Amino acid sequence: MRKIYFKYLLAVSVCMFTVACSSDDDNDPVPKPESAKSPYISKVYDFIPAVGQFTNELPKYEPGDTYETMVKKAEDMIKGEKPAGMISLGGFGGYVVFGFDHTVENVPGKRDIRISANAFWAAANPNPDANKRGGSCEPGVIMVSYDANANGLPDDPWYEIAGSEHSKSKKNYEITYYRPDPNKKPVLDEKESYATDVKYIYWTDNHGKSGYKMKNQYHSQSYYPEWIKGDKITFKGTLLPDNAVEESGEGKYWVQYSFDYGYADNAPNTDDESAIDIDWAVDENGKKVNLPGVNFVKVYNGLNQECGWLGETSTEISGAQDLHLLGISISTK
Numbered sequence: 001m002r003k004i005y006f007k008y009l010l011a012v013s014v015c016m017f018t019v020a021c022s023s024d025d026d027n028d029p030v031p032k033p034e035s036a037k038s039p040y041i042s043k044v045y046d047f048i049p050a051v052g053q054f055t056n057e058l059p060k061y062e063p064g065d066t067y068e069t070m071v072k073k074a075e076d077m078i079k080g081e082k083p084a085g086m087i088s089l090g091g092f093g094g095y096v097v098f099g100f101d102h103t104v105e106n107v108p109g110k111r112d113i114r115i116s117a118n119a120f121w122a123a124a125n126p127n128p129d130a131n132k133r134g135g136s137c138e139p140g141v142i143m144v145s146y147d148a149n150a151n152g153l154p155d156d157p158w159y160e161i162a163g164s165e166h167s168k169s170k171k172n173y174e175i176t177y178y179r180p181d182p183n184k185k186p187v188l189d190e191k192e193s194y195a196t197d198v199k200y201i202y203w204t205d206n207h208g209k210s211g212y213k214m215k216n217q218y219h220s221q222s223y224y225p226e227w228i229k230g231d232k233i234t235f236k237g238t239l240l241p242d243n244a245v246e247e248s249g250e251g252k253y254w255v256q257y258s259f260d261y262g263y264a265d266n267a268p269n270t271d272d273e274s275a276i277d278i279d280w281a282v283d284e285n286g287k288k289v290n291l292p293g294v295n296f297v298k299v300y301n302g303l304n305q306e307c308g309w310l311g312e313t314s315t316e317i318s319g320a321q322d323l324h325l326l327g328i329s330i331s332t333k
């Protein structure tokens with residue numbers, strides 16, 4: 001904030017100097033501090049995807065890559081006005097932390113931030129009685145943070161955006177994925193013909209459950225984040241209820257139903273439900289917090305769900321926008 005004020009003072013004095021010295025030339029560039037703000041993601045601070053069929057692909061892992069180079073690759077994919085692509089967060093808990101170059105204002109009664117992803121509505125839901133919107137909706141839990149100590153770093157308290165499933169979700173859920181032995185013999189199951197290994201990656205959670213993540217024939221690379229050291233990796237967060245239903249009765253057509261509001265990759269980018277109101281932020285006790293705005297956003301996959309041949313449900317992210325700087329007005333709920 002202090003920096004912005006200084007820049008403003010500087011701009012004002014440059015402007016006064018310009019006016020005083022060039023009375024007949026009004027084409028001189030006049031710095032405008034406001035226009036220096038970008039409505040888009042300016043930086044990715046952290047990125048660790050969980051196990052998933054797009055892990056090591058979105059973004060692409062190459063031998064020699066490290067945590068730092070993968071964070072930079074994620075940033076190159078989603079920053080700016082025209083992001084280069086998309087990142088996948090993998091299974092439950094996989095996350096990204098990004099920020100804006102300013103505080104996104106929490107405007108009363110309005111949504112403030114849109115998070116872009118690749119959600120879309122089903123073209124041909126076989127269930128004629130479906131009364132909810134659905135298609136490819138892979139909800140990520142959104143957390144927000146205000147740069148309270150004004151150091152430009154996401155080292156301040158985080159608050160969860162309480163979306164429509166907040167009261168139905170499991171708080172403090174933890175899942176651990178175990179690195180697969182590259183020499184293990186794949187296990188096949190004729191009932192799941194799309195799978196090239198039905199016991200690919202073992203996982204356990206803190207609710208006494210365990211299982212295996214499958215590998216499918218459509219994605220043959222390693223599904224375990226290759227650059228992460230250690231034989232296992234644990235993710236923590238709020239587990240959302242499953243949202244997918246196989247609607248054909250033949251294992252063919254999975255519909256991932258959209259939650260009403262408050263999640264990423266849960267509604268198309270043109271839909272109001274891809275936008276959130278900072279006022280929905282709550283603390284760890286579920287109590288509403290009143291933030292003036294936010295500088296940083298964290299999104300993690302909130303589901304531990306497999307959909308047959310479609311594979312695991314994994315949140316994707318392809319950008320974010322400060323709606324106010326873009327002049328887009330969307331009412332809150």
Ligand SMILES: [Ca+2]
Nearest residue numbers: 106107110278
């Ligand atoms: Ca707001």
Ligand SMILES: [Ca+2]
Nearest residue numbers: 147151153155
């Ligand atoms: Ca900070």
Ligand SMILES: [Ca+2]
Nearest residue numbers: 118138265316
């Ligand atoms: Ca998606």
